[in-house]
Amino acid sequence: MVIDLSAVQAQTPGLQHGTHLLACGAALMPRVVVDAITDHIQLEAQIGGYEAAAQQSEMLDGVYSDVARLLGAKPQEIALMENATAAWCQVFYGLKLKAGDRVLTCQAEYAANYVAYLQRAARDGIIIEVIPNDDSGAIDLAALEAMLAEPAALISITWIPTNGGLVNPAAGVGLLARKYGVPYLLDACQAVGQMPVDVAELGCDYLSATGRKFLRGPRGIGFLYIREEMIAKTEPAVIDLFAAPWVETSRYELRADARRFENWENAYALRAGLGAAVRYALEIGMEAIQDRAWGLAERLRSGLRQHDGIILHDAGNTQCAIVSFSITDAEPNALVAYAKECGISIATSTPSSTLLDAEARNLPTMVRAAPHYYNSEKEIDQLLACIQAYRQTLR
Ligand SMILES: Cc1ncc(COP(=O)(O)O)c(C=O)c1O
Structure with missing residues (x-):
């Protein structure tokens, strides 16, 4: 399916305000998402919050089916949470891990997850073990299988890290998790929305996203x-x-569905927005979204490769729509500020967000750009020109 770019761009109000290349931070919302949120807020203001939820109950219940469709899951397998970290923590801190239990994670693990491992290591005595990478910088599946020769209590990895284009072999990890009967928690925060996600193919037991x-x-x-x-x-x-x-x-009964991980009070307007975002993405098609977003990232990478003194830091043989790089002799935050003056939104990624990876690869604070399918080739070229113009200022 080919994306109707001009329709998509017309439906994205943020594009009128500059070039936004930061979908890995927070992407631009399409108008249908903004409308779904504000319509619900308006209804709450008009008739009251409880009444609005009751009136919109069919649409709000439908959000579970929408998210389930996005993941190839069942609605009863979905809980709606405040963010990916809250979702991840509800599972991780709920697991009955005890002293000596091995938790296998990856080098590109996200900071929020890793500090939780550290806390449970100090508090409960779990043992954190990091799966080595292969030569490409992705999880080495053979090494993981060797680690599974000894009992493990949990495999918990990040599919796509916050700090670059790496796509870890999440489905390969799932095959091993099933083979050895080890629970598998997958952080899919950066994957959801940029590529097809199918939980059956991934073989994960738990998946968190934002x-x-x-x-x-x-x-x-x-x-x-x-x-x-x-x-x-x-x-x-x-x-x-x-x-x-x-x-x-003297007794409570846990709910039988995934909503046992939720609380009673919720942001219904945001749920309405989430449902609209999922339906919008599915209508466009996840394969088409992936093709275009990854294609734009590749255009950026190949443009950056043309110039000496620009170092690309994206690991792995397969690379997604997050591009991270640094420029010799240039301060990353100064480039981000310069780009902002040019009307381009990019950001930096600091070592502390993925500290194991940063230390292993000696990564500096990097510049991070993440195009999405609504961006144009022209915007990528504008960023490349902006980087060159910035470098001129340093001479
Ligand atoms: C890989 C990864 N996991 C988890 C998170 C946390 O997501 P949230 O901020 O929604 O909790 C992020 C956020 O940047 C992330 O990049």
Whole structure:
């Protein structure tokens, strides 16, 4: 399917305000998402928050089906959460890990996840083990299989890291997790919205993601997938009266679906926005989105490769729509500021967001740009020209 670029651009109000190349931070929302949020807020203002939720209950219930469709999951396997980290933590801190339990993670692991491992290592005595990378810089599946010769309590990895184009072999990890019967928690925060995601193919038990990045939803909403067979076996870290109705004075009953990971109170307007974002992406088609976003990133990479003194830091043989680089003798934040003056939004990625990877590869603070399918080739070329103009100022 080919994307109707002019229609997509006309439906993206943010494009009128400059060049936005930061879908890995928070992408530009399409108008349907903004409308879904503001319509619900307006309704809350008009008739009251509880009444608005009741009136819109069919649409709001439909968000579970929308997210399920996006992931190839069932609606009862989805919980809607405030963000990816909240989703991830509800599972990770809920797992009954004890002293000596091995948790296998990856070199490109996200900081929020890794500090949680460190906390449970200090508190509960879990052992963190990092799966080595292959020569391309992606998870080495043979090395992982060798590590699985000894019992492991959890495999928990990041599919696409925050700091570059690497796409870890998440489905290959899933095959090994199944083969060795090890629970598998996948951070898909940067993958969802830029490529097809199919939980059956991934073989994961739990998957966390956010709305605001490549999915083009609002900030402040994310979701959790939990494989149906794992729901009854997994206690949320924190429960409330929605997750666990109080059925007798001395007893509660955890819900039987994934919503046992949720709370009672929620941002219904953001849920409406998330649903609109998912339906919009699915209508365009995830393969088409991937082709175009990854193609634009490749155009940027090949433009950057033309110039001496620009170092691309993206690892892996397969590279996604996040491009990270540095320029010899240039301060990354100064380039980001210069680009802003040119009307281009890019950012930096600091070592502390992926510290294991940064130390292993001796990575500096890098410049990070992430085009999405709504960007044009011209905008990529504008960024390349802006970088060259900035370098001129240094001479
Ligand atoms: C790889 C990865 N995982 C998790 C997160 C956390 O997402 P959230 O901020 O929605 O909790 C991010 C955010 O940048 C990320 O890049």
